[in-house]
Amino acid sequence: MSNEQSTQEKRINAMKYKILKAEQENLKTREKTTEQMVETIRRIITDEAKKNY
Amino acid sequence: MLIKTLRMENFRQFKGTTKVDFSCDPERNVTIILGDNTFGKTTLLQAFNWCFYGKVNFDQHPDFLLNYEVSGEMRNGDQQIVEVEVTVVHDGTEYVITRTQRYNCAGNNVRGEKVPNIKVSYKQPDGQTESVKAVQVENVINNILPEDLSTYFFFDTERVSSISTRKDVAEAVKGLLGLSIMDSAIRHLGERSKSSTVIGKLYSSMDLDGDAKAQEALNRIQTAEAKRTALAEQLADCESQINQYDARKEQLDAILRDNQTTATLQKKKDDLEKRIVLERRALSEATTMYFKEFSAGSLAFFAQPLLKTASAFLKEVKVDDKGIRDLTKPTIIELIQRGRCVCGQEICEGNDAYKHLMEELAYVPPESIGNTVRHYREKLASFSRPADRTYASLDQRYREILRSKNRIQEWEDEMQVISDQIKGKANMRQYEVELADIRTRLRDLHTKKDRINRDDGVQKGDIDRYKKVYDSLTAVSEKNRQAMEIIAYAETIREWLTETYKEKELTIREDLEAKVNEIFEKMYHGHRRVAIDSKYHVELLTTIADKEIAAGESEGSNRVKNFAFIAGLVALAKGKIVTDKSEDGINLSSEPYPLVMDAPFSNADETHTANISKVLPEIAEQVIMFVMQKDWNYAEPVMNDRVGNRYHLNKLSETHTKLN
Numbered sequence: 178m179s180n181e182q183s184t185q186e187k188r189i190n191a192m193k194y195k196i197l198k199a200e201q202e203n204l205k206t207r208e209k210t211t212e213q214m215v216e217t218i219r220r221i222i223t224d225e226a227k228k229n230y
Numbered sequence: 231m232l233i234k235t236l237r238m239e240n241f242r243q244f245k246g247t248t249k250v251d252f253s254c255d256p257e258r259n260v261t262i263i264l265g266d267n268t269f270g271k272t273t274l275l276q277a278f279n280w281c282f283y284g285k286v287n288f289d290q291h292p293d294f295l296l297n298y299e300v301s302g303e304m305r306n307g308d309q310q311i312v313e314v315e316v317t318v319v320h321d322g323t324e325y326v327i328t329r330t331q332r333y334n335c336a337g338n339n340v341r342g343e344k345v346p347n348i349k350v351s352y353k354q355p356d357g358q359t360e361s362v363k364a365v366q367v368e369n370v371i372n373n374i375l376p377e378d379l380s381t382y383f384f385f386d387t388e389r390v391s392s393i394s395t396r397k398d399v400a401e402a403v404k405g406l407l408g409l410s411i412m413d414s415a416i417r418h419l420g421e422r423s424k425s426s427t428v429i430g431k432l433y434s435s436m437d438l439d440g441d442a443k444a445q446e447a448l449n450r451i452q453t454a455e456a457k458r459t460a461l462a463e464q465l466a467d468c469e470s471q472i473n474q475y476d477a478r479k480e481q482l483d484a485i486l487r488d489n490q491t492t493a494t495l496q497k498k499k500d501d502l503e504k505r506i507v508l509e510r511r512a513l514s515e516a517t518t519m520y521f522k523e524f525s526a527g528s529l530a531f532f533a534q535p536l537l538k539t540a541s542a543f544l545k546e547v548k549v550d551d552k553g554i555r556d557l558t559k560p561t562i563i564e565l566i567q568r569g570r571c572v573c574g575q576e577i578c579e580g581n582d583a584y585k586h587l588m589e590e591l592a593y594v595p596p597e598s599i600g601n602t603v604r605h606y607r608e609k610l611a612s613f614s615r616p617a618d619r620t621y622a623s624l625d626q627r628y629r630e631i632l633r634s635k636n637r638i639q640e641w642e643d644e645m646q647v648i649s650d651q652i653k654g655k656a657n658m659r660q661y662e663v664e665l666a667d668i669r670t671r672l673r674d675l676h677t678k679k680d681r682i683n684r685d686d687g688v689q690k691g692d693i694d695r696y697k698k699v700y701d702s703l704t705a706v707s708e709k710n711r712q713a714m715e716i717i718a719y720a721e722t723i724r725e726w727l728t729e730t731y732k733e734k735e736l737t738i739r740e741d742l743e744a745k746v747n748e749i750f751e752k753m754y755h756g757h758r759r760v761a762i763d764s765k766y767h768v769e770l771l772t773t774i775a776d777k778e779i780a781a782g783e784s785e786g787s788n789r790v791k792n793f794a795f796i797a798g799l800v801a802l803a804k805g806k807i808v809t810d811k812s813e814d815g816i817n818l819s820s821e822p823y824p825l826v827m828d829a830p831f832s833n834a835d836e837t838h839t840a841n842i843s844k845v846l847p848e849i850a851e852q853v854i855m856f857v858m859q860k861d862w863n864y865a866e867p868v869m870n871d872r873v874g875n876r877y878h879l880n881k882l883s884e885t886h887t888k889l890n
Contacts, residue, residue, distance in 0.1 A: 192723055197816050200411045200418070205376055206369035212426065214418050219428045222719050 188225050195221045231374055231821050232319045232852050233278075239313040240297040241280075242273045242288075243887040250274075250889060252824075252854055253874020254319070260853045260872045263889070264862055265879030270887040271856035275828040278384045281314040281329045283377050284346060287386065296333045296342065298885040304335040312342070320374045320821065324353045327371060375823065379405055382796055383823045387789070387830050403766045406803045407738050408818025412731045419724040429720050436713045437706045444703035447696040454689040454696070461686045468679045475672050482665040486658060493658035499648040500659060502641045509641070513634035520627035527620030534617055541610055544603060553593030553601040562587050562594065734818075738802070739766070746798035749849070753841040754790045768795050785833040793830070793842050800825065801849045824852035831861035843869040 199217050203209050209217060236250040252261040265271050276286045286292050294301075295312045304310060315328040331346035350362040350370050362370050375383065379402055404410040420427020425434050486493060566587055569577050577583045591597060743762040750760045759771045759778070770791055771778040804822050808815035825846060831839040843865035847853050853872075857865065880888045 189719065189722060189726075192719060193726065194816050196415050196419075196723065197411050197818065200415045201408075201818070202373075204405065204410055204414060205373040207372050207376075208366075208369040211418065214414075215420075215426065215428050215431065218415070218418050219431065219716075219720075222428070222716050222723070226716055226719055 184229065188228060191228070192222050192225045195225070231823055233824050233826070233854065234317040234319060234324070235315075236274070236277060236281075236317075237313075237315040238277055239311060240300045241277055241295055241312055241314055242297060243270050243881075243885055244273065244277075244889070245297040245299055245886045248889050250877060251875055252852065254852065255874045256851075258872055258874035259851065260847050260855065260869060261875040261877075262862065262869075262873050263854075263856045263877040263879060264859050265856065265881070265887075266858050268884075269879040269881045271858075271879065272386065272828050273887075274856055275384055275386055275826060277314045278316060278826060279380065281316045281327055282371055282375060282380065282384075284329060284348065294342065295331060296340065299883075301333065301340045304333070304340050306335050306338060308335045309333065312346075318374060325370070325374060326351045326359075327374075374821075376405065378402065379823075382406075382799065383825055385796065385825065385827045385830070387792075387828055387832060400766045403738075403742065403799065406799055407742070409731065409735055409738065411818050412727050412734070416724060416727045416731060419720055419727070421724075429717060429724065432713050432717045432720060436710045440703050440706035441710055444700055444707050447700040447703065450696045451693050451700060454692040458686055458689045458693070461682050461689065465679065465682045465686070468675055468682060472672060472675045472679065475668050475675065479665065479668045479672065482661050482668065485661050486665065489655070489658050492652050492655045493662070495648050495652050496658045499645055499652070502645045502648070506638055506641050506645070509634050509637050513631060513638065516627055516630040516634060520624060520631060523620065523623050523627065527616055527623070530613055530617040531620045534614060537610055537614055541607070541614075544607055544610075547603060553598055554590065555601060555605065557590065557594055557601075559591060559594050559596070562591055739764070742766075742798055742802055745801050746794050749797045749801070749845055750790065750794035752845050753794055753838060754787065755837045755841070756787070758787070760791065760794060786835055786838055789832075789834045790838050790842065793846070796825070797845060797849045804849070804851070822851040824854060825850045826854040828856045829858065829861075830855055831857060831865060834861070836864040839864040840868050847872040 196218050199214070199221065203214055232254045233252045234254060235252065236248075238244045238248040240246065241248070250261075250263070253259060263271065263274060272288075276288060280286045280295070286295070296310060297312075300310050310333045311330050312333065313328060313330040315326060317324065317326050319325075328349045328351075329346050330349075331342045333340050333342045348367050350367045351359050352362065354360050371377075382402055401410065404413060418428060420429050422429055422433045424430040565571060566577055566584065571577055571583055575583045577587065593601070595602060739762060743760065746760045746762065746768065750758075757772065759773075761769045761771050761778075763769070768791060769780055770787060771780060773779075800823065803819070805819070808817055808819075830842065830846075834842065839861055847869060878890045880890050882888055
């Protein structure tokens with residue numbers, strides 16, 4: 178696997194983990210509205226996409 | 231989650247302070263509270279619901295929670311409180327949830343405040359107690375035990391006849407077993423057509439039009455640059471031609487300047503040539519006219535002497551000219567014979583007309599030639615008249631011919647002189663023609679050069695303009711590229727979630743059915759099987775002649791089925807639920823929950839009661855049961871070893887129960 182592929186995979190795994198954790202948390206607390214959750218997920222993906230692993 | 235304590239103040243029949251400590255020992259994880267009907271078992275369960283969610287489910291006066299005896303003792307202006315406090319351990323942290331409602335007496339009427347007060351505090355690792363901010367209280371409680379799942383764990387056996395056929399059972403199962411997490415993530419990620427979702431918003435944020443415009447601007451720049459290149463080539467060619475013609479023009483100017491006399495003579499010679507051509511044409515016309523006039527007038531001209539002699543002779547002759555001109559004798563005879571004149575007058579012998587005609591015969595030939603002579607003289611005059619002009623005209627023509635011939639001769643002589651003078655010298659005329667042609671070409675070339683320069687200016691302006699457009703859109707394009715990258719990630723994750731959800735949903739249903747059947751077999755003393763459909767509705771099946779059919783459900787079998795279903799759910803939820811088995815698998819497990827059950831054994835026979843009592847403590851983290859003594863008698867032998875705490879409800883009156 179090339180470094181780029183490996184980095185991509187790590188990014189995607191991090192995104193999956195953080196998105197599901199955010200959903201898990203919000204399903205319990207119902208703290209965030211749908212709109213806020215959409216923004217949370219968008220931010221997770223955007224932030225993780227910028228990271229270098 | 232484990233429930234440590236319950237404290238009640240004046241909550242319904244629990245007058246004063248009532249405190250319960252629940253067993254949290256993993257080995258003895260059962261707390262039993264014994265009490266018969268109307269002793270307050272359901273009130274205990276409702277105390278949990280009220281404390282957590284502010285909701286109760288009582289048949290009578292559900293809005294009035296204050297103990298009636300306390301209420302009855304209140305006087306105007308008195309105030310009492312109803313309070314329930316639950317201490318739980320969640321995720322390693324101890325939380326204290328306290329809900330309080332004040333009751334005031336006014337006008338001999340006791341009323342509770344509409345909005346009870348809710349407080350949540352928790353112990354920090356250093357032992358200090360910290361209060362949760364009011365706005366976060368509901369979130370924290372839902373984090374500890376989501377309200378929509380609570381009825382599965384604060385379980386009112388007698389009020390919920392069949393939990394496994396409830397409409398919300400699928401959502402509860404998905405919530406407990408981690409599917410809701412993925413489901414919610416899938417919905418939030420969404421798709422392109424849904425503008426309020428992650429993917430929809432990302433697509434909306436892209437300026438797709440900008441990309442097209444940038445490409446169009448780039449195309450225009452490239453086209454304009456190609457045009458400029460072509461124009462530059464045309465301009466170079468044009469300037470090259472101008473230079474060549476300018477050089478030739480200078481040469482011609484010099485030649486003509488140096489040979490101006492020759493040119494003048496050349497020009498004069500050319501002029502003489504033109505005049506000679508014109509004069510020759512005039513000579514030819516004059517000669518033609520001379521012969522034409524001679525042909526027409528020569529007979530009369532040369533006959534003049536003879537005609538003059540004849541005319542002189544006839545002048546001397548006396549003739550009678552009474553007759554009618556050109557009237558002849560045969561004409562008169564014919565009129566007489568016709569008997570009618572041309573005027574219509576009748577002619578008959580002897581009448582006037584006849585007489586006149588007979589008289590007229592005397593004036594016509596052969597009787598008379600007077601008329602004929604007269605006519606001849608007239609014709610002679612007419613014939614001789616043009617002859618008077620013939621000579622003058624021919625003389626004039628002849629003079630013209632001579633003049634033309636003289637001129638031609640004169641000019642030809644002059645031309646000969648000029649030819650002799652310029653003989654051997656270049657023809658300046660051809661240089662002048664070439665110079666004029668070059669001037670025309672130079673004028674056209676300069677016009678073309680101006681046009682090329684103008685076109686080039688237009689193209690340059692276009693390039694500058696579209697470069698600005700392109701530069702401004704390049705930033706948009708970069709933004710789009712980044713958005714596309716994020717979209718690709720979002721879509722990858724959504725696809726993965728969708729696939730994983732499908733797989734897990736199927737697996738979980740199969741696992742749940744297997745687990746529920748496993749538990750059901752332990753609880754039910756019969757030969758039935760549990761089937762779970764796609765909506766997580768549970769049905770009991772029995773086998774008759776190798777064929778499975780829906781079995782009729784008694785209260786007892788239904789009760790066992792419900793417990794098996796809940797126990798199956800709890801058992802699965804206790805296990806680790808991961809997205810996949812790889813090291814990257816994400817844990818979707820929920821917190822283990824206690825089972826708080828009101829009258830779990832009602833309508834169950836002794837065997838079922840014993841079986842349920844054996845299974846539940848093995849599966850759940852903590853079991854809290856409010857049980858009638860008669861049911862407990864069947865449960866106790868199998869459950870006793872798991873009981874950590876035990877209480878008795880002591881009903882002092884209809885409005886006062888004490889817990890011992």
